[in-house]
Amino acid sequence: MKHIQSRDNPRFKQLRKLATSPRERRETASTLIDGLHLFRSALDAGVRPKLAIVAERARHHAEVLELLAGQGEAVLLLADTLFDELSPSESPTGLLGLIDIPPEAEGRVSGDCLVLDAVQDSGNLGTLLRAAWATGVRDVLLTPGCAQAWSPRVLRAGQGAHFSLNIREHCEPAQALSGYPGSIVATRLDAEQALYALDLRGPVAWLFGNEGAGLSPAVSALASAAVVIPMPGAAESLNVAMAATVCLFEQMRQRR
CATH class of the missing domain: 3.30.1330.30 (Ribosomal protein L30/S12)
Incomplete structure (x- = not known):
């Protein structure tokens, strides 16, 4: 020693x-x-x-x-x-x-996945990876503006999630989701459809954006559906990691 x-x-x-x-x-x-x-x-x-x-x-x-x-x-x-x-x-x-750091998977995505667009906070990113892990989502795509997934702080927040996920950094979502067989869903405050009314039993690619700016126009344009998380309280919005966790567990609930 x-x-x-x-x-x-x-x-x-x-x-x-x-x-x-x-x-x-x-x-x-x-x-x-x-x-x-x-x-x-x-x-x-x-x-x-x-x-x-x-x-x-x-x-x-x-x-x-x-x-x-x-x-x-x-x-x-x-x-x-x-x-x-x-x-x-x-x-x-x-x-x-x-x-x-393990090598990244290649090719298009066909199952459930998270697309994280310029999520910059290490704690948020680690929590998002942990939520994906907890709900059985295997693929996580990170655009170039995201915090580094394998940084010590993100690893600590992920609590072991990294070792069970296929994480792709500096990913171009349009290419990875080309021909995607399921729904590509974004959460938006101005969406007319509530999260709980959308059929989530098939494959879903979830789009979640930057803590302040939200999704970039290019990533937002990939969505085939937009939903809002109903909030009867006075809060204006949810933290991105909280919003993703709500969506992923609703998806899991519908499949049970």
């Missing part, structure tokens, strides 16, 4: 780039997962971290030591202050993993 205590260590500098730089993650096709839950989710999905990074304060944690048994030299012990610079959490757990 290698022990690093200096901020000038080349290995630490490399890891810090991964923690903070989307470009570094893209170029190296690798990222950091934070916490015991994500570490276990990766292992359960057959994704074996290339390196386990442990804070000094967590070196005697029984669960961590048991989890890392047999990893040998693939364990890096960091001074607590250095570890906290890498962790995306305000309350770091003491365990990070270095993983490869």
Whole structure:
């Protein structure tokens, strides 16, 4: 087990780039997962971290030591202050993993999917991926304006969803949805049809847009149906992750 205590260590500098730089993650096709839950989710999905990074304060944690048994030299012990610079959490757990970003699926989409257009908030994006995972939606398409799906913050918000989804970044929705066999549905406040009146038993491609601007005109034009989520309360609208979750669970309800 290698022990690093200096901020000038080349290995630490490399890891810090991964923690903070989307470009570094893209170029190296690798990222950091934070916490015991994500570490276990990766292992359960057959994704074996290339390196386990442990804070000094967590070196005697029984669960961590048991989890890392047999990893040998693939364990890096960091001074607590250095570890906290890498962790995306305000309350770091003491365990990070270095993983490869899996290759993206190719071809057109035929089943249920989420199309996320310029969703920029890491928490929203992670929650959207988690909602897709929870409702059995496998494909998630991200337009170029979205936050990076495999960033440590989005991974943490996704709580393991990434390892069960086909995530395509920098995707052109018109191409991916060409010849789509189901409904392409957008939520709009000015839509005349309520979500609960639409037949969602067939394949659905859901379109959800930016937190402030909504869907771009090009992505919005792909919709074959527009629905509104009825809100009898005084709220003007729902957060994009909340709206998507309502829609996905209504789809699941109709199919039961």
